[in-house]
Amino acid sequence: MGKGRTILVCTCGLLLPRVAEAHSTVEGLDEFVNGLLHPLFSPAHVLVLLAFGFWIGRHPPLRLRSPLPVFALGALAGLLCAWQGVLSPVYPPLLLATAMISAVVVAADFKLPLAVRVVCGGIAGFLLGLDSPPDMAGTSQAIFKTLLGTWIGLYIWLVNPAFYVSVLPQKKWAAYAVRIAASWIIAISFMVLALSFAKR
Amino acid sequence: MRSTRKLPPLTILAILLSSGIASAHSEAGTAGGFVSGFTHPLTGLDHMAAMVAVGLWGAFLGSRAMWLLPVIFPVVMAMGGALGVAAVPLPGVETGIAFSAVALGIMVATAVRPPLWVAGVLVGAFAIFHGHAHGTELPESSNALAFAIGMVIATGLLHLCGIALGLLVKWSWGKIVVRASGAVIAGLGFCFLFGVL
Numbered sequence: 001m002g003k004g005r006t007i008l009v010c011t012c013g014l015l016l017p018r019v020a021e022a023h024s025t026v027e028g029l030d031e032f033v034n035g036l037l038h039p040l041f042s043p044a045h046v047l048v049l050l051a052f053g054f055w056i057g058r059h060p061p062l063r064l065r066s067p068l069p070v071f072a073l074g075a076l077a078g079l080l081c082a083w084q085g086v087l088s089p090v091y092p093p094l095l096l097a098t099a100m101i102s103a104v105v106v107a108a109d110f111k112l113p114l115a116v117r118v119v120c121g122g123i124a125g126f127l128l129g130l131d132s133p134p135d136m137a138g139t140s141q142a143i144f145k146t147l148l149g150t151w152i153g154l155y156i157w158l159v160n161p162a163f164y165v166s167v168l169p170q171k172k173w174a175a176y177a178v179r180i181a182a183s184w185i186i187a188i189s190f191m192v193l194a195l196s197f198a199k200r
Numbered sequence: 201m202r203s204t205r206k207l208p209p210l211t212i213l214a215i216l217l218s219s220g221i222a223s224a225h226s227e228a229g230t231a232g233g234f235v236s237g238f239t240h241p242l243t244g245l246d247h248m249a250a251m252v253a254v255g256l257w258g259a260f261l262g263s264r265a266m267w268l269l270p271v272i273f274p275v276v277m278a279m280g281g282a283l284g285v286a287a288v289p290l291p292g293v294e295t296g297i298a299f300s301a302v303a304l305g306i307m308v309a310t311a312v313r314p315p316l317w318v319a320g321v322l323v324g325a326f327a328i329f330h331g332h333a334h335g336t337e338l339p340e341s342s343n344a345l346a347f348a349i350g351m352v353i354a355t356g357l358l359h360l361c362g363i364a365l366g367l368l369v370k371w372s373w374g375k376i377v378v379r380a381s382g383a384v385i386a387g388l389g390f391c392f393l394f395g396v397l
Contacts (some may be wrong), residue, residue, distance in 0.1 A: 043230060043345045096345075107271055176267035184356050187274035187281075188348040191335060194282030195344050 031142045035149020038132055039157050044095040045128055049157045051102035051185045052124045054178055056117055057165030058106060066114055067121035068159065074122040075154045078129020079147050090131040093196045098124050100189035106182035109175075128154050233343030237350025240337060241358065246297050246392040247330060249385045251355055253304035254323055255362020256385075260308055260369055260378060265316055269323050270359040274352055276324040277331035281348075284335020294392075296329030301389030308382025311375075330355075 026034060039045040056067050081087050102120065105112060132154070134146040168174035241247045258269035283290060290296075303322070306312075314322075334351050341347035365381060368374030391397040 043343075043349055047349075107275070172263060180267060180270050180356065180359075183271040183274050184352045187278035187352045188345070190275075190278035191281040191285065191331075191338060191348045192345045194278075194285045194335075195338055198286045198339070 031138065031145040032149040035134075035146040035151075036153035036156070038146075038150045039128065039153050042131070044092065044099070045131065045154075046157075047099035047185055047189060048095055048102070048124055048128060049154070050161050051099045051106065051182065052121065053158050053161030054106045054165050054182055055102045056121070057162035058175075058178065059114075059117070059166070067117045068155070068162075070118050071121035071125035071158060072151070072155050074125025075129040075151055076125075078126040079132060079134075079151055080129075081126075082130050082133035083143065083147060085133075087130060089133070090127055093193050095127055095131060096189040096193050096196075098127060100186055100193065103182040103185035103189065107179050107186060109179065125154065230343050230346040233341050233346030234350040236341055237347035237352075238354045240334060240347075240351050241330075241354045244297075244333075245388060245397065246294075246301055247333070248358060249301040249388045250297060250304060250326065250330065251358035252362040252365070253301060253308060253382065253385045255359035255364075256366040256378060256381060257304055257308050257319065257323075257362075258359075259363045259366020260311070261313060261316070261319060265319055266363055266366070268316065268320060270356065270363070272320050272324050273327045273359065274355060276327040277334070277355070278352075280328035280331025281335030281338065282331075283328070284332040285338050287336075290329070290332045293329050293332050296326065297333060298389050298392035300326035300329060302386050302393060303389075305382045305384070305386025305389055309379050309386055310382075311379060 026037065029037075039049060052071075098120075102124070104110075129151070132150045134143045134150070136143065138146070165178055168178070241251060254269055254273050255266075258266040261269075280290075304326070307314075307322075338344050338347060366378055369378050388397070
């Protein structure tokens with residue numbers, strides 16, 4: 001085979017590698033929408049959002065307002081740190097520990113003061129934001145859109161479980177269902193935490 | 201006109217190397233981890249029988265037990281799972297799992313109503329064996345977190361199946377159905393205990 005054809009084959013080979021799939025983005029979607037969906041692609045993020053959402057949703061609707069702005073501020077701070085590469089990446093067991101602590105509070109039906117929920121909301125938001133770095137290979141506009149989408153996405157996916165839990169009827173079965181779901185989150189987090197410590 | 205020229209070997213090699221991995225039915229990544237975790241409790245009849253029995257007994261014992269037992273079980277199961285992950289040996293895991301189906305099935309079949317804490321301790325003790333069996337599989341999975349999520353959801357859904365069946369106790373004919381189900385579960389447990397199944 002001639003030199004020219006060898007070069008052609010090698011060039012084709014270099015063009016064939018698959019698209020890098022870091023951040024599990026969906027091909028064809030806008031960066032903003034990808035950012036919105038970003039929290040759903042990480043099981044650890046989903047666990048934290050569900051567990052903390054259950055926790056704040058189990059308090060009356062008026063109090064629902066208090067931890068959410070702090071969560072949003074924490075998420076914004078975390079995203080900015082991730083973008084700048086400060087404190088990033090997050091030590092993975094931290095997210096699972098956050099999910100587990102929130103789920104323990106729900107499953108055991110602890111009535112903790114509002115200040116504790118606010119502080120935990122800030123920490124959860126910060127960790128989730130910090131663990132959602134944008135794809136730095138894109139343009140500055142794409143990075144901005146991803147960051148904005150992720151920030152709003154984190155908020156939406158927290159508000160959803162919180163809202164639905166807060167509007168559940170005042171029936172025993174409803175409270176029991178939430179506590180059972182929280183116990184599932186405890187079990188998942190505990191086993192994976194055990195695995196991550198066993199690997200060390 | 202038909203070409204008689206052959207492809208050069210390097211071109212064939214490049215084409216072969218460039219092909220993507222066939223991923224149909226593969227158990228890789230998050231989805232694969234979830235599927236293997238979800239199917240893990242469903243692939244063992246002894247596991248399934250015991251899980252259904254937990255929900256069945258909880259519903260049979262009343263409203264507090266109905267939610268308390270399905271909360272205790274996964275939490276204690278996770279502790280057993282941690283032992284499995286850490287490769288801490290636990291003797292008689294398979295026997296413990298089979299015996300859990302026997303014991304819980306007999307409780308339902310004979311309509312035993314112990315104090316709630318006794319039921320909780322009993323269910324928790326059995327959960328250790330189930331958790332250990334699941335935990336030993338966890339390090340082998342392609343995605344441990346997704347595996348754990350699938351496994352816990354499947355376990356919880358089996359409890360809910362048991363609870364749904366157990367709610368039939370509201371009716372007199374339902375009590376017979378529930379107690380008969382307990383007897384069937386106990387029978388299955390005996391079969392596993394003595395190696396018949």
